[in-house]
Amino acid sequence: MSKTSYALIAVMITALLFMGAVRGYEFYAARAAQEQAELEANTQPFTFHNVPLQLAPPQAEPVSRPVLFSQRKEDIFLEDPPLSQEDQIKQAKDTIKSILEDYKDDPNLRAFNQELQQVTKDQAVDVSALGGENLPQLLQKNPQISGVVSKHMQNPDFAQIMQQIFSNPQFIDSVKQLQQRAPAAQSAKKDDK
Numbered sequence: 001m002s003k004t005s006y007a008l009i010a011v012m013i014t015a016l017l018f019m020g021a022v023r024g025y026e027f028y029a030a031r032a033a034q035e036q037a038e039l040e041a042n043t044q045p046f047t048f049h050n051v052p053l054q055l056a057p058p059q060a061e062p063v064s065r066p067v068l069f070s071q072r073k074e075d076i077f078l079e080d081p082p083l084s085q086e087d088q089i090k091q092a093k094d095t096i097k098s099i100l101e102d103y104k105d106d107p108n109l110r111a112f113n114q115e116l117q118q119v120t121k122d123q124a125v126d127v128s129a130l131g132g133e134n135l136p137q138l139l140q141k142n143p144q145i146s147g148v149v150s151k152h153m154q155n156p157d158f159a160q161i162m163q164q165i166f167s168n169p170q171f172i173d174s175v176k177q178l179q180q181r182a183p184a185a186q187s188a189k190k191d192d193k
Contacts, residue, residue, distance in 0.1 A: 092174035096128050099171050108158040112148070119144045127165070 083091065103109050113126040120142045123129070129138060139145055152158045165171060 088177055092177040095170050095174040096178075099165060099168055100126060100128055103161055103165065106157075106161055108152070108155055109161055112152045112158060115148050115152070116145065119148050127162075 109127065116126070116129070120129075120138065123138060123142070153162070
């Protein structure tokens, strides 16, 4: 064989090796791309420093058993028992006393209370007696009370205070309670005699 033949065979073998290397590289690149695609499909999108992280699949949480609805048979409302008559009277007197306590420092009201005590000989200590249960007997025994009231009502400051006191809804309710209880108490006293 000649040198030319050896050269041609060498060129052919080199060409075959080059083509085999190209084919091997293409096969390797396709296989690497396929593995990368499978890896991306099977992994979570979270990464740390461009390294994909595989998170554990979420665990199933235990679920409580369903609770069947049962309709309540009755509703129970808790409330205080109604007050006895003695407690209602005491509460009404305390309410009146509390309202009048707000005006105790007014000089006009103090002057009225002092004159009322003098006229009734300490039977009526303050203005609360004018709204109490014994008002009819008090007016019958002491007719001068109306003169004291009309005299002090001439003072506009005193009239304004009286308006505030006697227009207070709690004061009105308390006076009504005391005056409604008074006839029942008087009839009970007459029955005892």
